[in-house]
Amino acid sequence: MPETIVEIKKKLDDRIGQPVLVKAQAGRKRVATHHGVLSKTYPAIFIVHLNDGQGSLDRISYSYTDVLTHNISLAFE
Structure with missing residues (x-):
């Protein structure tokens, strides 16, 4: 992923409406995984x-x- 917040926003702006897999830290050793669509x-x-x-x-x-x-990782499908 890009190295600045502005670059991250620009990359995500180009991917609106696409399916995404989000892996988020949910605690010390827990990871929450969610499938969804980047909407806004x-x-x-x-x-x-x-x-x-x-x-x-x-x-x-x-x-x-x-x-x-x-803290989270995004993988576009």
Whole structure:
């Protein structure tokens, strides 16, 4: 992934509407995995609409800082 928040936002702007696999740190040794679609980008966050049926969440937001610090990883399908 790119090395600045501006570059990350530009890359995600080009991928709006595409399926994505998100792996997020959920604790010390736990990783949460979500399948969804990148739906919107905002100046500080981006939204992923989930389609994996985990819990009652239908969308989740992440900050570009999460990507920059490797707290989450994105894999476009």
